[in-house]
Amino acid sequence: xxxxxxxxxxxxxxxxxxxxxxxxxxxxxxxxxxxxxxxxxxxxxxxxxxxxxxxxxxxxxxxxxxxxxxxxxxxxxxxxxxxxxxxxxxxxxxxxxxxxxxxxxxxxxxxxxxxxxxxxxxxxxxxxxxxxxxxxxxxxxxxxxxxxxxxxxxxxxxxxxxxxxxxxxxxxx
Amino acid sequence: xxxxxxxxxxxxxxxxxxxxxxxxxxxxxxxxxxxxxxxxxxxxxxxxxxxxxxxxxxxxxxxxxxxxxxxxxxxxxxxxxxxxxxxxxxxxxxxxxxxxxxxxxxxxxxxxxxxxxxxxxxxxxxxxxxxxxxxxxxxxxxxxxxxxxxxxxxxxxxxxxxxxxxxxxxxxxxxxxxxxxxxxxxxxxxxxxxxxxxxxxxxxxxxxxxxxxxxxxxxxxxxxxxxxxxxxxxxxxxxxxxxxxxxxxxxxxxxxxxxxxxxxxxxxxxxxxxxxxxxxxxxxxxxxxxxxxxxxxxxxxxxxxxxxxxxxxxxxxxxxxxxxxxxxxxxxxxxxxxxxxxxxxxxxxxxxxxxxxxxxxxxxxxxxxxxxxxxxxxxxxxxxxxxxxxxxxxxxxxxxxxxxxxxxxxxxxxxxxxxxxxxxxxxxxxxxxxxxxxxxxxxxxxxxxxxxxxxx
Numbered sequence: 332x333x334x335x336x337x338x339x340x341x342x343x344x345x346x347x348x349x350x351x352x353x354x355x356x357x358x359x360x361x362x363x364x365x366x367x368x369x370x371x372x373x374x375x376x377x378x379x380x381x382x383x384x385x386x387x388x389x390x391x392x393x394x395x396x397x398x399x400x401x402x403x404x405x406x407x408x409x410x411x412x413x414x415x416x417x418x419x420x421x422x423x424x425x426x427x428x429x430x431x432x433x434x435x436x437x438x439x440x441x442x443x444x445x446x447x448x449x450x451x452x453x454x455x456x457x458x459x460x461x462x463x464x465x466x467x468x469x470x471x472x473x474x475x476x477x478x479x480x481x482x483x484x485x486x487x488x489x490x491x492x493x494x495x496x497x498x499x500x501x502x503x504x
Numbered sequence: 505x506x507x508x509x510x511x512x513x514x515x516x517x518x519x520x521x522x523x524x525x526x527x528x529x530x531x532x533x534x535x536x537x538x539x540x541x542x543x544x545x546x547x548x549x550x551x552x553x554x555x556x557x558x559x560x561x562x563x564x565x566x567x568x569x570x571x572x573x574x575x576x577x578x579x580x581x582x583x584x585x586x587x588x589x590x591x592x593x594x595x596x597x598x599x600x601x602x603x604x605x606x607x608x609x610x611x612x613x614x615x616x617x618x619x620x621x622x623x624x625x626x627x628x629x630x631x632x633x634x635x636x637x638x639x640x641x642x643x644x645x646x647x648x649x650x651x652x653x654x655x656x657x658x659x660x661x662x663x664x665x666x667x668x669x670x671x672x673x674x675x676x677x678x679x680x681x682x683x684x685x686x687x688x689x690x691x692x693x694x695x696x697x698x699x700x701x702x703x704x705x706x707x708x709x710x711x712x713x714x715x716x717x718x719x720x721x722x723x724x725x726x727x728x729x730x731x732x733x734x735x736x737x738x739x740x741x742x743x744x745x746x747x748x749x750x751x752x753x754x755x756x757x758x759x760x761x762x763x764x765x766x767x768x769x770x771x772x773x774x775x776x777x778x779x780x781x782x783x784x785x786x787x788x789x790x791x792x793x794x795x796x797x798x799x800x801x802x803x804x805x806x807x808x809x810x811x812x813x814x815x816x817x818x819x820x821x822x823x824x825x826x827x828x829x830x831x832x833x834x835x836x837x838x839x840x841x842x843x844x845x846x847x848x849x850x851x852x853x854x855x856x857x858x859x860x861x862x863x864x865x866x867x868x869x870x871x872x873x874x875x876x877x878x879x880x881x882x883x884x885x886x887x888x889x890x891x892x893x894x895x896x897x898x899x900x901x902x903x904x905x906x907x908x909x910x911x912x913x914x915x916x917x918x919x920x921x922x923x924x925x926x927x928x929x930x931x932x933x934x935x936x937x938x939x940x941x942x943x944x945x946x947x948x949x950x951x952x953x954x955x956x957x958x959x960x
Contacts, residue, residue, distance in 0.1 A: 356537045372658065395507070426798070429676045429677035431672030433724045434723065438643075458773050461660055461770075488663065
């Protein structure tokens with residue numbers, strides 16, 4: 332009989348049986364972390380932590396699209412030429428284009444529910460920027476001001492949020 | 505502004521005709537522990553081969569297949585890469601080539617489109633479009649988290665983690681722009697849950713009132729749970745052929761046209777653009793559409809991808825007036841609002857008048873062009889990779905006059921462990937000649953429009 336030599340051992344954790352009828356169902360744990368790059372949009376996310384809202388504009392004079400993009404893009408989708416960064420002037424005041432009240436959220440939500448999600452029109456921007464309202468009740472056409480999480484920032488899109496502006500004089504500088 | 509040029513607007517053309525001959529479904533349910541994925545696909549495959557009155561035996565038909573298009577929405581759910589290979593092997597179709605198709609909620613439609621292109625090009629005479637999803641592999645909230653990855657992960661996903669929250673802003677804006685009431689939205693839910701009541705395949709059948717829908721718990725305001733589809737386990741199979749083989753296999757083939765459109769993943773990035781007109785529309789119809797402040801097209805109200813898919817599909821099929829020429833439609837009612845938005849995109853009503861399709865009665869069984877007699881996604885299923893195939897099959901069976909055969913046979917109900925309701929009624933559209941289905945992804949990122957025409 333051959334010597335056993337080095338024995339291959341089981342080092343895992345036995346799968347938990349969740350049910351055995353009408354068929355065997357086991358638990359299959361998954362706990363993974365991805366490495367995700369913000370790539371050329373890194374200045375945008377770094378900007379939020381410093382209280383800046385950065386958008387991009389196509390630098391190509393031949394291109395037909397000259398408004399700002401927010402979410403920004405490094406490259407223009409129309410002419411495919413590089414875009415340049417531009418900071419929106421403070422205070423950043425926008426208009427609610429539409430909204431939703433999130434009551435039931437999926438796993439991993441990082442905001443306390445319920446909360447209002449707002450889609451914001453900004454002057455000179457060709458897109459409509461999505462965010463959340465920190466307090467208050469939105470309506471279409473309402474003015475909102477951008478605020479930034481410059482302390483305890485998250486390094487995610489949640490570093491920008493919006494608050495209602497009752498009138499323009501209330502805008503916080 | 506997106507500007508389209510001549511080449512972009514070239515109408516897709518088959519090199520030869522494409523036909524659908526048979527379909528197969530499974531029982532659709534939230535959690536199906538009794539079968540593995542490929543075992544569920546087998547149920548649909550066998551129904552397709554064995555109960556569609558085909559003139560050759562299942563084994564003979566398998567001997568004709570030489571291409572598979574396989575639809576699966578998310579590897580996240582199955583947690584198994586290359587399911588396609590497992591399925592093709594399990595069905596006994598090795599070593600035929602199978603291509604995995606993945607376009608979110610439109611996966612099923614894209615799968616049929618891919619199989620159709622194989623037939624039209626001559627790559628295959630007989631191709632299988634098969635799709636599946638096992639969403640119960642994770643709990644519902646984790647499922648919501650996965651699906652929210654079909655929003656932009658950098659700029660949107662963290663703002664909701666649930667897909668209803670990406671449709672809710674559209675519902676709010678649509679109501680403001682085009683006078684849509686909550687009651688009209690609720691009517692869509694009532695209708696589709698009711699039609700699901702007559703289907704043995706359905707997951708969420710129910711006889712609800714408008715008030716029941718409005719009283720149901722809120723997912724994301726203004727969308728309530730009874731207005732939303734659920735997570736589903738299930739599969740679907742459709743068999744496509746060239747003309748000669750189609751008539752060899754069945755006395756009831758239907759000619760198929762299908763085309764797609766895509767648009768940005770983020771609703772935010774939809775810049776205003778000119779509306780591509782359907783054959784029955786004129787530019788004058790939309791002169792007043794932008795009268796409200798901040799209005800744009802497609803904006804939050806409409807889907808450019810659906811409009812483009814319809815723009816192409818109607819011209820491929822020679823349809824000049826959809827409401828008059830279509831006998832029924834199956835639309836992507838993942839949410840009541842997505843269903844309603846599509847009425848304008850595919851020309852059942854002009855943009856801005858979408859609610860009238862429901863309010864006029866046109867959308868109901870017995871109406872001018874009933875929608876979602878299958879029960880749709882809200883009532884019957886959204887096993888995502890299978891959905892656009894399921895919808896096409898329901899359209900096919902209507903044209904073949906087989907609604908009763910596939911929905912009314914008590915044996916099918918019993919096979920799924922259900923009892924056919926005493927008050928079951930037939931939703932067979934009399935003498936239906938032409939039907940359409942919409943397969944739709946994301947917040948309108950991918951849409952296919954398929955048209956089936958009776959060819960017997």
